[in-house]
Amino acid sequence: MSGVASASGARNAWLTGAAWRALFRDRPMIPLLFLLAILVVVSELARPGIVGPEWIGVILRAAVLLAILAGCQTLTMLTGGIDLSVGAVGSMAGFVVASFAAGAGWPTGVVVALIAAAIAGFVTGIGVGVFRVHPLIMTLGMSFVILGLANVWQLQSVVTSTGVPREFRSLGSQAYAEVVPFSLVVFVPVAALILVGLKRTGYGRLLYAIGDNPIAARLSGARSWQILVVLYVISALLAAIAGFLYSGYTNVASVTLVDSAVLPSVAAAVIGGTSILGGRGGYGGTIVGALILTVVSSLLSSLGYPEAVRQVLFGAIIVAVAAAYTRVTGET
Amino acid sequence: MTLTSTDLLLEATGISKTYGAVVALRSASLAVRPGEVHALMGANGAGKSTLLKILTGAVRPDGGTITVRGRQRTVHSPAEARRGGIVSVYQEPALIPDLDIRSNLRLTETPIEPFRHWLNELGIEDLDLSSIARRVPLASLRIIDLARAMAIEPDVLMLDEITAALPANLTERVLAAVGRERGGDRSVIFISHRMIEIAAVCDRATVLREGRTVGVVDVTQGSEERIVELMLGQIVEDMPAAAERTSDGAKASGSTPRLTARGLSSSERLNDVSFDLQPGEVLGVVALEGQGQDELFDILAGSQRPSGGELLVDGSPVSFRHPADAIRAGLVYVAADRAEALLMQRSVRENIALPFTTRIRQWGLIDLASEGRAVDAAVAKLQIDTRAGSEVRRLSGGNQQKVTIARWVAGGVHTMLCFDPTRGIDIRTKQQIYLLLRDLAEAGAGVLLYTSELKEVQLACDRAIVIFGGRVVAEIDVAEADEPALLRAAYNLRVDAPLPEDVAGEAVAEVVAAAQGSTGAGAEGARALPVSER
Numbered sequence: 022m023s024g025v026a027s028a029s030g031a032r033n034a035w036l037t038g039a040a041w042r043a044l045f046r047d048r049p050m051i052p053l054l055f056l057l058a059i060l061v062v063v064s065e066l067a068r069p070g071i072v073g074p075e076w077i078g079v080i081l082r083a084a085v086l087l088a089i090l091a092g093c094q095t096l097t098m099l100t101g102g103i104d105l106s107v108g109a110v111g112s113m114a115g116f117v118v119a120s121f122a123a124g125a126g127w128p129t130g131v132v133v134a135l136i137a138a139a140i141a142g143f144v145t146g147i148g149v150g151v152f153r154v155h156p157l158i159m160t161l162g163m164s165f166v167i168l169g170l171a172n173v174w175q176l177q178s179v180v181t182s183t184g185v186p187r188e189f190r191s192l193g194s195q196a197y198a199e200v201v202p203f204s205l206v207v208f209v210p211v212a213a214l215i216l217v218g219l220k221r222t223g224y225g226r227l228l229y230a231i232g233d234n235p236i237a238a239r240l241s242g243a244r245s246w247q248i249l250v251v252l253y254v255i256s257a258l259l260a261a262i263a264g265f266l267y268s269g270y271t272n273v274a275s276v277t278l279v280d281s282a283v284l285p286s287v288a289a290a291v292i293g294g295t296s297i298l299g300g301r302g303g304y305g306g307t308i309v310g311a312l313i314l315t316v317v318s319s320l321l322s323s324l325g326y327p328e329a330v331r332q333v334l335f336g337a338i339i340v341a342v343a344a345a346y347t348r349v350t351g352e353t
Numbered sequence: 354m355t356l357t358s359t360d361l362l363l364e365a366t367g368i369s370k371t372y373g374a375v376v377a378l379r380s381a382s383l384a385v386r387p388g389e390v391h392a393l394m395g396a397n398g399a400g401k402s403t404l405l406k407i408l409t410g411a412v413r414p415d416g417g418t419i420t421v422r423g424r425q426r427t428v429h430s431p432a433e434a435r436r437g438g439i440v441s442v443y444q445e446p447a448l449i450p451d452l453d454i455r456s457n458l459r460l461t462e463t464p465i466e467p468f469r470h471w472l473n474e475l476g477i478e479d480l481d482l483s484s485i486a487r488r489v490p491l492a493s494l495r496i497i498d499l500a501r502a503m504a505i506e507p508d509v510l511m512l513d514e515i516t517a518a519l520p521a522n523l524t525e526r527v528l529a530a531v532g533r534e535r536g537g538d539r540s541v542i543f544i545s546h547r548m549i550e551i552a553a554v555c556d557r558a559t560v561l562r563e564g565r566t567v568g569v570v571d572v573t574q575g576s577e578e579r580i581v582e583l584m585l586g587q588i589v590e591d592m593p594a595a596a597e598r599t600s601d602g603a604k605a606s607g608s609t610p611r612l613t614a615r616g617l618s619s620s621e622r623l624n625d626v627s628f629d630l631q632p633g634e635v636l637g638v639v640a641l642e643g644q645g646q647d648e649l650f651d652i653l654a655g656s657q658r659p660s661g662g663e664l665l666v667d668g669s670p671v672s673f674r675h676p677a678d679a680i681r682a683g684l685v686y687v688a689a690d691r692a693e694a695l696l697m698q699r700s701v702r703e704n705i706a707l708p709f710t711t712r713i714r715q716w717g718l719i720d721l722a723s724e725g726r727a728v729d730a731a732v733a734k735l736q737i738d739t740r741a742g743s744e745v746r747r748l749s750g751g752n753q754q755k756v757t758i759a760r761w762v763a764g765g766v767h768t769m770l771c772f773d774p775t776r777g778i779d780i781r782t783k784q785q786i787y788l789l790l791r792d793l794a795e796a797g798a799g800v801l802l803y804t805s806e807l808k809e810v811q812l813a814c815d816r817a818i819v820i821f822g823g824r825v826v827a828e829i830d831v832a833e834a835d836e837p838a839l840l841r842a843a844y845n846l847r848v849d850a851p852l853p854e855d856v857a858g859e860a861v862a863e864v865v866a867a868a869q870g871s872t873g874a875g876a877e878g879a880r881a882l883p884v885s886e887r
Contacts, residue, residue, distance in 0.1 A: 223710025233696040242677035
């Protein structure tokens with residue numbers, strides 16, 4: 022009956038921890054936004070004057086990339102899965118476009134890259150949905166397959182760093198008035214699709230359903246393999262889009278470019294309140310999670326610690342935030 | 354009961370246990386003499402399994418005392434009970450599936466030689482101890498469990514439905530081995546739904562009803578009647594009977610049955626089940642635990658494929674590969690276990706609307722307005738309290754059960770399969786569910802209702818079929834389907850109540866005759882066995 026109490030409990034929530042937890046459970050965005058605000062303040066205190074329009078532009082450009090990849094994780098984690106192949110798929114997509122830029126042109130490259138990503142996602146989906154391979158193993162295995170194939174392609178076509186098309190470079194790395202990144206042109210529609218898709222479509226409902234209780238979903242007539250095949254295709258397409266932006270952002274075309282962003286993307290989804298066990302979470306939290314991670318990362322750089330120390334702190338902060346969030350929202 | 358406690362091997366008195374709001378045992382007692390095979394009897398949910406678990410230390414009692422050979426004991430764990438000479442063989446095999454048999458034996462420090470001896474006694478001489486447990490057939494696993502228990506020569510051996518998964522030849526060997534324990538200084542506590550077995554090997558029977566010990570009976574010829582009476586007790590009329598109804602609509606001649614099963618069987622538990630479910634009818638299914646009703650409903654709901662037989666929906670044959678096929682054919686399933694049916698972290702609305710979006714062409718944007726109307730109508734019809742509706746797990750058990758039914762009511766019901774839908778919910782909700790099932794039937798739907806509460810049959814059904822050992826052994830009209838008649842039929846005993854010829858027909862007479870014959874012959878045969886082998 023705690024649920025009945027929670028709505029009214031929010032009114033006199035100032036007193037008890039339980040009431041706070043009830044509020045956070047019902048509105049998980051509140052503690053996340055609160056944490057983000059604290060981090061911004063800390064950044065300003067650490068390096069006075071750093072927080073400003075340009076700083077926001079820098080943060081957004083990096084956060085957009087992470088948020089798209091974390092979208093892959095959010096969608097797959099809702100079903101109780103995970104997608105570790107986003108790094109390989111994203112890198113492959115960016116690389117393919119660069120390799121086409123000089124010859125057939127980058128639009129052809131985009132089409133080829135998206136088709137290749139869709140095929141990879143389809144194979145993953147068949148493995149997970151039909152052959153019941155655990156998503157962790159399936160996507161990890163697929164990322165090696167994709168890396169290998171990308172290496173073969175690399176031997177076929179010689180690419181220099183100038184291969185990243187100019188359009189991608191401005192899309193990934195430039196910003197209107199140095200504040201509003203051009204990559205929002207891609208990100209806003211993508212995010213809107215994910216948000217609406219999860220809340221308002223039958224397919225979105227089914228993602229939550231098979232993650233919450235696969236048996237109940239099955240008994241209600243849902244065929245999980247169909248849902249999962251489509252899911253991993255969507256995830257691979259999102260990863261490819263992120264890969265395009267990454268290559269533009271870094272002006273690098275490499276078959277391992279996005280690999281280092283895989284674990285942060287999982288962390289962003291987890292911090293954003295999506296349960297790795299499935300059935301709980303959403304993309305709004307994930308976006309804030311990506312912002313939090315990006316601010317933390319920038320804060321650590323601005324403090325001037327050596328790379329190794331930054332890595333240790335980054336990892337420790339991810340674990341601490343995820344643990345605190347779990348406690349504060351009363352999730353298990 | 355004039356024995357002093359020192360004459361008893363095991364005595365439990367005043368045992369009570371509650372799980373949350375559910376009272377499993379109120380005041381159970383059990384007194385076992387040395388050298389006897391003691392039956393523990395009771396209808397579904399009477400508390401047999403809980404008492405057994407308390408005696409072996411797997412569950413802590415809330416109250417009561419247990420004495421072994423006159424000394425009071427507090428048993429903290431099964432391992433401790435085992436050292437004290439109390440060993441139980443549970444309904445499910447207790448072997449670690451990924452280890453081989455020898456390693457499993459080592460885990461429980463079972464001596465190999467006596468184990469081998471008992472395997473031979475029990476009829477599986479050719480078992481390879483290095484085979485992995487999960488590859489050994491179920492019947493053999495049960496025998497291995499039993500042999501493992503007997504190998505350490507326990508003072509008290511408890512057998513919970515040991516014969517349930519066994520073929521006839523192994524059952525005989527097991528009963529013979531159990532029977533041979535009689536007259537020694539060790540005892541056996543024997544739980545079985547099969548009266549024949551009770552009559553064959555047991556000396557006395559303790560009968561539980563609603564968590565209380567209601568009687569101890571010497572097992573003799575004809576004591577089955579006394580046991581059944583005790584299990585029933587006084588039939589308390591704590592619920593107003595459902596409104597008087599005419600079942601004429603159900604028997605409208607010439608109408609095609611909603612559902613016809615012909616000779617349905619599934620490899621292990623179900624043999625040749627046939628019945629018709631008419632439109633406008635609530636057909637009750639009555640069975641003791643594990644008589645094949647689970648398999649029957651799994652087959653009808655599309656979760657399992659039958660190994661034989663035919664299924665017709667509205668007169669045309671169907672074959673289901675997935676629950677989605679069954680749903681499309683109009684068979685919707687209300688599962689027994691709410692944890693199996695509900696998305697516990699999702700809202701009432703999403704749970705009810707779940708079947709609306711399962712097909713690929715329903716994957717797009719949801720028409721929230723029309724979905725809202727359908728959900729609201731179902732919520733209103735079932736009177737679901739949605740105050741805690743943002744997460745179904747915060748609802749009461751009764752409300753959760755209503756959600757599982759509302760899910761199908763919202764889309765319109767053609768044929769509904771309900772597996773014990775009122776288990777563990779309050780009486781008011783039960784009443785609402787009966788009325789709803791009646792309403793659905795009035796509107797022309799067919800409803801198949803398995804229930805573990807026998808009195809529900811007369812509250813909700815038009816007629817009932819009784820399944821025993823994977824077969825339909827009786828068909829009883831609602832007027833005759835009082836608890837005594839159903840329980841006798843469920844134990845495959847002769848049905849006392851005279852049945853009107855026009856309803857029951859010859860089939861029932863045949864079943865009755867068969868049941869009488871087998872009861873007598875089976876009891877004699879099994880009773881003779883241990884003697885002849887001595």
